[in-house]
Amino acid sequence: MMANAEVAKYCMSYEDFVADNWKSLDELTAGRTKQVCQIKSGDHGVFYFKTGDKQSDKVLKKEAFAVMYGQQLFVNCRNLRNGNVSLETSKYVQAVRYDKDKLCLLAFKTDGVTAVAAFGTAAVGLFAGNTATRLGFTSTSIALGIANESLSNLKCYLLDGTVNQEGKNKITRINDEFMAELLADDAPLLERYHAIKAKHNRQSAANILPILMEKGLVKSVSN
DSSP states (O other): OEEOGGGEEEESSHHHHHTTOOEEHHHHHTTTOOOOEEEEEOGGGOEEEEOSOHHHHHIIIIIOSEEEETTEEEEEOTTEEETTEEOSOSSEEEEEEETTTEEEEEEEEETTEEEEOOOOGGGTOOEETTEEOOOEEOSSSEESSSOHHHHTTOEEEEEEEEEOTTSOEEEEEOOHHHHHHHTTTOHHHHHHHHTOOSHHHHTSHHHHHHHHHHTTSOOOTTO
């Protein structure tokens, strides 16, 4: 999928994200290329960006923290750590804003290590010229444009700006323990969460995201 560079913007750090300090890709590619910015999916549904300029692509691949492509938000996995473990990919994962300045990442787990969510192109948004199709959640359903069975295979991770001793951004699995603490003062929602008996399904994005929405922590994929 492609869009003019003005549709895409990037930031260099979590602090820039919090401060809403975004830069247009037009600035990054100025004087070097007039090609459109492309978003591509690789193995396991990972995402990466191509501008047609080697120097710009290097910044996006190795240095940028996040990219806003249209209304969709993506976080660079290169410097994320689940505990002290690097992720299986150094590309991007789709994310949603969580409680204003935090991020909820949508991912799947393999062999105890996090891997980027296999969203497929349907969940990224369809671009025609400069127009982005916004994908979001509603209060009654998850309107992501993908099957709920896909969400059931995804896990949620929280990125709140905490860093490890190496200065890498830490992510925290949103699991039973996390939800028990979050919903300690909301018995009905906690009961609703635990109503899903199978652990895999209970801790899936399909179960967690609607609850985070009801708590007012997550609004939409594009917020």
